[in-house]
Every structure is written in structure tokens, then in C-alpha cells.
Amino acid sequence: MKEIKEEIIKPSSFLFELNLKEIWKYKDLLFLFVRRDFVSVYKQTILGPLWFIIQPIFTTLVFTVVFGQLASIPTDGLPQVLFYMCGITCWNYFAECVTKTSNTFVTNSAIFGKVYFPRLILPLSVILTNLLKFGIQFLLFLAILFYYKYSGSNISPNIYIFTLPLLLFIMATLGLGSGLIISSLTTKYRDFQFLISFGIQLFMYATPIVYPLSLAKEKLGAYSWIATANPMTSIIETMKFAFLGEGVFSWNNLAYSLIFSLVLLFLGVIVFNRVEKTFMDTV
Amino acid sequence: MIEIKDISKIYKLGLISSKTIQDDIKNIFYSILGKKNPDLEIIETNTRDEKGGDYVWALKDINFKVKKGEVVGIIGKNGAGKSTLLKLLSKVTKPTSGYIKTKGKLASLLEVGTGFHNELSGRENIFLNGAILGMSKSEINSKLDEIIEFSGCKRYIDTPVKRYSSGMHVRLAFAVAAHLDPDVLIVDEVLAVGDAEFQRKAIGKMKEVSAGGGRTVLFVSHNMASIKNLCNRAILLENGMVSFDGTVDKAIELYKSQNNKDLKKDFNFSSKLVNEYIKLDNFKLSPIKGNYISISSGIGFNFLFQNLQKVLNIDITYEISNMEDLVIFHTGHVLEETAKKKTEALQVKAQIPHLNLNAGVYKLKVIFGQNQSKLLLSTDYFLEFEVQNEALGSNSKVLPGVIRPEIKNSIKIIS
Numbered sequence: 001m002k003e004i005k006e007e008i009i010k011p012s013s014f015l016f017e018l019n020l021k022e023i024w025k026y027k028d029l030l031f032l033f034v035r036r037d038f039v040s041v042y043k044q045t046i047l048g049p050l051w052f053i054i055q056p057i058f059t060t061l062v063f064t065v066v067f068g069q070l071a072s073i074p075t076d077g078l079p080q081v082l083f084y085m086c087g088i089t090c091w092n093y094f095a096e097c098v099t100k101t102s103n104t105f106v107t108n109s110a111i112f113g114k115v116y117f118p119r120l121i122l123p124l125s126v127i128l129t130n131l132l133k134f135g136i137q138f139l140l141f142l143a144i145l146f147y148y149k150y151s152g153s154n155i156s157p158n159i160y161i162f163t164l165p166l167l168l169f170i171m172a173t174l175g176l177g178s179g180l181i182i183s184s185l186t187t188k189y190r191d192f193q194f195l196i197s198f199g200i201q202l203f204m205y206a207t208p209i210v211y212p213l214s215l216a217k218e219k220l221g222a223y224s225w226i227a228t229a230n231p232m233t234s235i236i237e238t239m240k241f242a243f244l245g246e247g248v249f250s251w252n253n254l255a256y257s258l259i260f261s262l263v264l265l266f267l268g269v270i271v272f273n274r275v276e277k278t279f280m281d282t283v
Numbered sequence: 284m285i286e287i288k289d290i291s292k293i294y295k296l297g298l299i300s301s302k303t304i305q306d307d308i309k310n311i312f313y314s315i316l317g318k319k320n321p322d323l324e325i326i327e328t329n330t331r332d333e334k335g336g337d338y339v340w341a342l343k344d345i346n347f348k349v350k351k352g353e354v355v356g357i358i359g360k361n362g363a364g365k366s367t368l369l370k371l372l373s374k375v376t377k378p379t380s381g382y383i384k385t386k387g388k389l390a391s392l393l394e395v396g397t398g399f400h401n402e403l404s405g406r407e408n409i410f411l412n413g414a415i416l417g418m419s420k421s422e423i424n425s426k427l428d429e430i431i432e433f434s435g436c437k438r439y440i441d442t443p444v445k446r447y448s449s450g451m452h453v454r455l456a457f458a459v460a461a462h463l464d465p466d467v468l469i470v471d472e473v474l475a476v477g478d479a480e481f482q483r484k485a486i487g488k489m490k491e492v493s494a495g496g497g498r499t500v501l502f503v504s505h506n507m508a509s510i511k512n513l514c515n516r517a518i519l520l521e522n523g524m525v526s527f528d529g530t531v532d533k534a535i536e537l538y539k540s541q542n543n544k545d546l547k548k549d550f551n552f553s554s555k556l557v558n559e560y561i562k563l564d565n566f567k568l569s570p571i572k573g574n575y576i577s578i579s580s581g582i583g584f585n586f587l588f589q590n591l592q593k594v595l596n597i598d599i600t601y602e603i604s605n606m607e608d609l610v611i612f613h614t615g616h617v618l619e620e621t622a623k624k625k626t627e628a629l630q631v632k633a634q635i636p637h638l639n640l641n642a643g644v645y646k647l648k649v650i651f652g653q654n655q656s657k658l659l660l661s662t663d664y665f666l667e668f669e670v671q672n673e674a675l676g677s678n679s680k681v682l683p684g685v686i687r688p689e690i691k692n693s694i695k696i697i698s
Contacts, residue, residue, distance in 0.1 A: 007386070008382055009382060009383040009384075009385070010377075010378065010381070026414070028418075028420040029414035029415060032411045032414045032420075033411075035407075036400050036403060036411055039402075039407075040400055043443070113375055114375065115373065115415055116373050116374035188307075277377040
């Protein structure tokens with residue numbers, strides 16, 4: 001005989017309610033969503049999954065021409081292609097996590113309005129789908145890294161490459177947290193949708209991707225704390241330091257980013273929880 | 284088992300705009316003060332066609348219990364709160380007050396095809412849809428063949444669902460949902476689409492679910508025939524409140540008489556009911572037996588008219604047409620009572636006991652004449668009425684044809 005569980009549906013709920021057990025129960029759905037999003041992207045295209053790497057290649061080329069050649073922004077003495085690609089690969093992951101999770105409620109209102117499953121599954125699936133994409137783009141980055149290394153460029157990958165999982169974790173947490181907050185706000189007021197679409201682009205320029213942090217510190221002087229206050233800064237810098245050998249690395253900055261992202265995620269889950277109960281009435 | 288206790292749900296009407304943020308701030312302000320927002324106190328009951336405030340009770344103080352194994356039909360007019368109730372039950376949205384207790388796995392089929400991804404194949408969508416509805420991968424795997432078989436879309440199963448016809452879409456989706464194996468199944472209007480064969484299949488499956496497994500089914504439909512066919516109890520919702528809870532037949536009867544009440548509003552008073560000879564007044568249409576007009580109820584008219592010129596030998600003709608403007612009959616008689624005596628005001632009671640009009644909407648006009656030669660007053664079609672369907676033996680569908688006469692077979696067995 002199956003154990004019969006009683007469940008109560010009532011209006012009020014706790015402020016922080018994270019039912020991990022329930023999410024675990026729906027893990028199959030999580031992976032199916034990942035599969036759906038991953039597979040359906042390149043259905044009915046000729047180049048298929050190649051599109052995942054075409055995008056960073058072209059962005060890198062454009063950055064190299066515009067920021068490297070025309071504007072001559074220094075790259076800490078690193079090969080420009082590698083310098084930009086390293087930043088772009090990381091940034092893409094973070095930006096996609098934020099933008100895709102931020103419209104969870106709006107784009108999925110059709111499903112949400114019909115059936116119940118833990119709502120957190122969808123933003124989580126976005127994080128995982130993008131992790132796969134990141135994996136592909138990261139392999140591309142590694143390939144180019146090897147090419148430069150063996151053609152004798154001045155790059156020195158070091159032991160800090162093992163911080164990669166931590167960096168990924170912080171980026172995912174940061175992306176999920178801010179995405180959750182924004183998606184909760186957009187259910188009722190669509191204003192934030194407009195904000196996020198150009199905000200994330202502007203935010204990229206506040207992160208040392210097309211310029212090194214050392215340059216920002218030198219030019220901004222007393223205001224350089226703005227650059228380091230950005231939780232993405234330490235991640236990009238650590239990444240460059242670990243794989244290319246140049247960059248500003250500090251455990252303190254990294255710890256700051258980690259704490260920042262965890263607090264953001266915590267807030268995100270609270271807001272998301274509050275909204276998911278009744279968002280169908282306002283979306 | 285489901286227990287619903289004092290469930291209420293408030294909806295806000297109108298657009299969400301910059302004004303809403305003022306309301307939000309007000310709400311927060313009041314909740315900090317620990318007071319109730321006075322705006323929320325003056326909420327009216329949910330009626331569709333009257334103007335009123337910004338908030339409505341979509342549901343108000345709903346109370347009922349459903350025991351294990353019961354199949355409960357939920358009926359009511361559009362906007363009565365049926366779907367809101369099901370949404371609360373399936374946790375899509377939360378109630379404003381009250382609580383719901385459910386026991387066991389609950390699956391809701393609020394609209395089939397939820398979560399189908401157009402680019403994915405039928406097979407992939409079975410997995411996705413099944414998982415959305417709460418099945419695990421291994422569960423789906425074990426039932427995959429059965430689901431494909433039931434859907435009848437075997438040939439298309441590896442084609443993206445965007446190439447499917449809408450009927451096939453529904454078939455596949457229902458097939459997935461039908462194999463969910465929940466303890467409580469919530470079904471909303473899913474049978475409206477799909478052809479007759481599929482509907483039969485679907486109803487059969489739902490019967491099997493409820494009868495075989497002792498499972499509970501909540502079923503919303505406007506199709507009284509399938510409610511009658513499936514349910515052993517019915518709940519009638521009216522303006523967000525339970526107006527009846529009991530046997531299916533009684534609930535359907537109340538629902539239909541509710542509908543007829545509405546139809547009477549369709550009186551077209553602007554049309555010509557008066558001229559220099561005749562003034563027609565207070566026209567009432569009613570069934571001869573029962574509470575609503577059905578195929579066998581018979582139709583009665585009751586009205587007053589004034590003979591303004593005191594004409595002798597008045598005749599009255601009734602004409603009933605269906606909505607395709609086919610005249611069903613046009614029959615009149617001279618009123619004997621006006622042959623010799625000059626009359627002024629008369630009351631007429633006419634009865635057609637065995638017309639046996641088939642289910643559908645009909646319209647009526649009345650023509651007054653003198654001695655069946657001179658026209659006194661001919662109205663437009665000023666009254667529409669609906670004849671409700673009746674089950675014929677075990678067949679509860681609406682059958683074709685304009686009339687459905689009673690046929691007496693007398694049989695002699697030869698061999």
C-alpha cells in the first residue's frame with residue numbers, strides 16, 4: 001500500500017520556504033527542460049550546435065578590432081584574442097543566466113497557469129542549460145589557449161585554474177539570484193524587462209572584460225572601489241589570472257563575491273516564493 | 284479525499300498600471316498597521332454583466348468534501364468560478380482565505396497539451412508533458428507504448444508536434460494525462476475538442492480510472508451529457524458560490540432552469556407588439572411539465588392582449604422557426620369566444636403538448652387576424668427560447684433532426 005500524504009493548500013506561507021525535497025522529486029523534469037531548451041535551440045538550423053561557438057568567435061573578433069586595434073586599450077600584455085575571449089565566455093554565462101531567468105514567469109505563464117510543479121525548476125533549468133553552453137564555449141577557449149601556448153605566447157596557466165568550479169558557482173548563484181528578483185518584479189510590472197535588456201549590456205562595461213582591472217584602478221584612482229565592488233569583477237580577474245597568468249587575484253575579493261551572490265540568491269528565493277503563489281493573477 | 288473549507292478568492296479587475304502600485308503601497312501600509320484595507324471590504328459578488336467596483340469575489344465561502352472514489356461534476360455558467368476552483372485545487376494559484384486539504388497524488392488536466400514544445404517530437408513531448416504532470420522518467424518509460432497506442436498517433440510519434448493537427452495534439456496530450464495514475468484527477472473541459480471516437484475513448488478512460496482504481500475525479504464541463512454519463516454527484520456554482528450540491532439530475536435541472544432564466548432576457552420588446560388593433564402584453568413561455576423546456580416537456584404560451592377596436596372573429600396564428608429560419612409550423616385558429624361578443628381584453632393560454640422539438644434554439648412570432656382573412660397584427664420574431672436535450676435511452680448526445688417524435692415500435696418476433 002502506498003503511503004498517502006496529506007497536503008494543505010492555504011493562503012499564507014513562510015517568508016523563506018525552499019522545498020528541496022520537492023525539487024528533487026521533480027529532477028527528471030529539470031533535466032527534460034534542460035534537454036528541451038538545449039535541443040530546441042538548433043532545431044531546423046543548418047549549422048546546428050555550431051551556433052554556440054560562432055557567437056563568441058565573432059564577438060571576440062569584433063572586440064579585438066574595436067577595442068584592441070582601434071581604441072588600443074591595453075590587455076595586460078596578453079594576446080588580445082585570448083584576453084577578450086576569456087572575459088566573453090564568462091560574461092556570456094552570467095548574462096544569459098540573468099536574462100533568461102529574469103523572464104521565467106512571463107514566458108512560461110502558459111505552463112504555470114495550467115499545472116503545478118515547483119516553480120524554481122524552470123530558473124534552475126536555465127542555469128543548467130547555460131552551463132552546457134558555457135562548457136562548449138569554454139572548450140573553444142581552451143583550444144585557442146593551447147594554440148597560443150604552443151606558438152610561444154607569453155601566457156602561464158597556473159594552479160589557480162582549479163578555482164573554476166568556485167567561479168562557476170558564484171556566477172550561477174549571482175545570475176540565478178538577480179534573475180529571480182527581476183523575474184518576480186516583472187510579473188506585475190513589466191518595466192523591469194526593459195531595464196534588464198539594456199542594463200545587462202551596460203553592466204558589461206562596468207566589468208573588466210574589454211579592459212584590465214589594473215587599468216581601471218590606475219585611471220579611476222580614488223573611485224576604483226566602484227570597479228571592485230562589482231561582484232563580477234573578481235571572477236573575471238581570477239579567471240584571467242588562472243588561465244592566462246595576468247590579472248588581479250585576491251581571496252578577499254573572491255570571498256566578497258561569494259557572500260554577495262549568496263545573499264542575493266537568498267533574497268531572490270524569498271521574493272520568488274512570495275510571488276509564485278499568486279503570480280497567475282497578476283502576470 | 285478532498286476537503287474544501289471556507290475557500291474564497293478575490294480578483295482585481297481592470298488593468299495593471301501605475302495606479303496598481305498605489306494600491307500595492309496602500310495594501311502594504313495597511314498590513315503593517317495590522318488593519319484590513321477598507322477597499323477590500325466593499326467587494327461585491329461576482330456577476331459578469333453588471334458594473335461595480337475594482338475587486339470581485341471569484342469564489343466566496345466554498346465548502347464541500349469529496350470522498351475517495353467519488354466522481355464529482357462541477358457545473359455552472361461561464362464565470363461562475365469553476366475554473367478558479369480547479370486552479371486553487373491544482374495549486375496554480377493560492378486562495379485569499381480558507382484552506383484545502385487533499386490526500387494523495389493530485390493531477391490536473393486544466394488544458395491538455397500544456398507544456399508541449401512545438402519543435403520536439405511527439406515522443407519527446409510525452410516525456411516532457413509527463414514530467415510536468417508529475418511522472419518520473421521510469422514511470423513514463425514503462426507506459427510509453429500504452430500511451431502511444433491510446434493516442435492513436437503512432438505514425439507521427441517521431442515528428443515534431445508542430446506538424447500535428449489540433450485533434451492529434453489533444454489526443455496525444457490526453458493520452459499522457461490519462462496514464463498519470465493519480466489519486467485525484469482534476470479535469471477541465473478537455474473533452475470539448477477531439478472527434479466523437481476520441482471523446483468516447485476519453486470518457487471510457489475516465490470511467491475506468493474512477494471505477495477501477497477507486498480514484499477521485501473532479502470534472503468540469505458544459506456538456507451535461509458527459510456529466511450525466513460520468514459523475515455520481517454534482518456541484519452547481521453560481522456567482523462564486525455553491526448553489527447546489529447533490530445528485531447529478533437535480534443539479535443539471537437547476538443549471539438548465541438557470542439558463543432559461545437568462546434566455547427570457549432575450550425578449551425583443553423593441554419589436555412591434557402593438558398597433559391600432561391589437562396590443563400584446565405579458566407574454567410568457569413555459570414548459571407544460573417540469574421546470575424547463577425540453578424535448579418532451581411540451582410548450583405553453585400565456586399572454587394578455589387587448590382588442591383595441593373590439594373586432595369580432597379574431598384568429599391567432601403561432602409561428603415557430605429554428606435559427607436557420609426553417610419554419611417548423613405556422614398554425615392558427617379562430618377564437619370562438621370572439622365570434623359574437625365584442626371583447627376588449629383577453630387572456631390566452633395555449634398549449635402544445637406533443638410538439639417534440641429537438642434540442643436547440645427556436646424563435647416565435649404571433650399573428651393576429653380577423654376571420655383568417657384580414658391581418659390585424661403580425662409581430663417579428665420577438666421571443667427566443669431553448670429546448671434542452673434529453674437522453675434517449677442510454678444515448679445522451681444531441682441527435683440530428685428538427686423534431687424528435689416519440690416512436691412506438693410494436694414488435695412481433697417471427698423466428
